[in-house]
Structures are given as C-alpha cells and as structure tokens.
Amino acid sequence: MFSKACEYGIKATLHVAQQSSEGSRVGLKDIATAIDSPEAFTAKIMQQLSRNGIVDSIKGPNGGFEIPKEKLKTIQLIQIVSAIDGDQLFYGCGLGLKQCNEQKPCPVHHKFKAIRDNLKTMLETTSIEELALGLSDGLTFLKR
Amino acid sequence: MFSKACEYGIKATLHVAQQSSEGSRVGLKDIATAIDSPEAFTAKIMQQLSRNGIVDSIKGPNGGFEIPKEKLKTIQLIQIVSAIDGDQLFYGCGLGLKQCNEQKPCPVHHKFKAIRDNLKTMLETTSIEELALGLSDGLTFLKR
C-alpha cells in the first residue's frame, strides 16, 4: 500500500507529535529507536517531512524535531502520504494505464474508484493529533 | 497499490479471458501487444498464472494461453492478486509492524482494517468473466 519510506514517515511524525504534545522535542536517534527504523534512512525522511512543513527541525544542541502544539490538529495523514509517496495512489489508474477515466476506463476503474475515494477520505479526515492521543493513552503502538 | 507484475497479471488474465470467451487461444506476443507490456517479463507472469491454475498454457504450434469457458465465472480478481503479490496487502499491518492486531494495534489499525476489508471484499466478489464482458462490449480498455 505505502512505501517503506512512507510507513517510517507516518510513524516518525506520530512519535514527534506525541512528544510535542507533551512539550518535548525529539532527536533523530530517539525517533529511530521509538519506531524501530534505520537511523540514516529515517534522517532522509525527516528532511522530506521538514521541507514539506510537516515537522519543524532545529539544529544544534538541544535541537531535534517538533510540531507546534497548535499545528497538531491541522495536520492530516494525507499530507504525509502525499509528501512522501505522491498522490498516484489516489489518482493513478489501478492497472497502471497512462490515461484512465470515465470516458475510457480500465476494467476495474469504477470498482477501484470507490475504494480509493474511501481511502483518501479516511486519510483526509484523520489528524495527527487524534492518532498521537492513542499513543499517549497506551492504546496503540509504533513498534513490534 | 499493486506491483507492476500484478497489474500486468490482471490485464493479461482479462485479455485471455475475453479471447477465451470468444473461443480463441492467445499467444504471448498477442497478450503483450494487447496490454502494452514487455514481452519477456509478461512471460514470467504468465508462468505464475499458469502454475497457480489461473490460465492453462499449451506449448507448440497453435499453442498459447486460455481459460476454459466454464472456469471464467469461478475466477475472482483476488486469486490473481494473491498469486502474484501475496496477501500482505490484506493481512499485513498498514505501517509495517510485524505484529499488529486488536490487542496491540498500530495507530491506524482500525481505520485501515475498514479500507482493506472493503478492498478484499471487492476483489473477492469481482469475477474475471464480469470484467472480460466489459472489454468485449467495448466499454472498458486494457491500454492507453
């Protein structure tokens, strides 16, 4: 469904979000440990997230990554997915046709549209804040 | 969503199905042309489909691939996807966790389950025959 990079990106963002909600800034090592990901690869992903304005990055001692509290509720899952995997998943043809639309649909066009609209809506309406809350409450987990 | 191999596999199967429904057996070249795919790579995929009993392959002159007419309505999309991509898409964790279940769910576990169940049901209830019909009727297309 999502690339590995995107999976790491979502998990990393949620960890940063959860820590930010508790007022803590987190470093790369901390993130990689929390989400059980390769550190250097995760660094690349954090750069993408930072460039896309999803997390703030601060250099130097006591630096790290954070998300301003007031921003937590404005970030939806879809922003992370779009930033890392693009939106081919939402708009591209399920069978990989260059052109596939209502006028000239692939055999699964209509059936797929329903599913993907579903997925897109879910990602659009799910906020980082909401998911981070589940982590804080110990109801959900980022590794294992 | 699906791998390139799986996309080719679905398209190839649908082309074979459509031709079989009209009583024609089709060769590899014919398939690659019809679905606009690399021939040698498509050959590998046809082997997988054949080994999984999705298409019949016949060697020698006038050989090729076919699906017995009576079998057309018994093959569902999910068989192709499972044969080529496996069922990680349906059962694996959306964030790539090794273990992710009701007891110890990832942050998107429940939201994803709904989407994937949806997808799975769609694939389970969509037959090759149904999709091949749309092709025969000129309502849907396998390339462009």
Place this chain on the structure above:
DNA sequence: TTAATAAAGGATATTTTTGTCCGTTATTGT
C-alpha cells in the same frame, strides 16, 4: 523424423527503493 512453433526456465542486466557513510552547516553553552 524433421522443421517449425511456442511456452518454460535459467542467467543476466537495469532501475528503483531502501539503506549507509561521512563531511558540512547551524546552533548552543562555556
């Protein structure tokens, strides 16, 4: 029984994705 045909299968190549390494840059506290 031979030549032609077409899929099967093994080996190899290319591209993309995933992952690593290391010097650079910005920031902080001393």
Place this chain on the structure above:
DNA sequence: ACAATAACGGACAAAAATATCCTTTATTAA
C-alpha cells in the same frame, strides 16, 4: 572564540523489482 551537538546533504552500497536474453522442452504438422 571554541568545542560539542545535531540536523543537512552529497556520495555511495545493497537489496528488491522490473526487464531482457538465450537455451531447453513440448507439441504440431508436413
């Protein structure tokens, strides 16, 4: 100013997915 810290960024490496090439095997028809 200087040393320590931590993200940034470029180059490189490994693995997986995609794609190609070529020989072998089975089948058919002449």
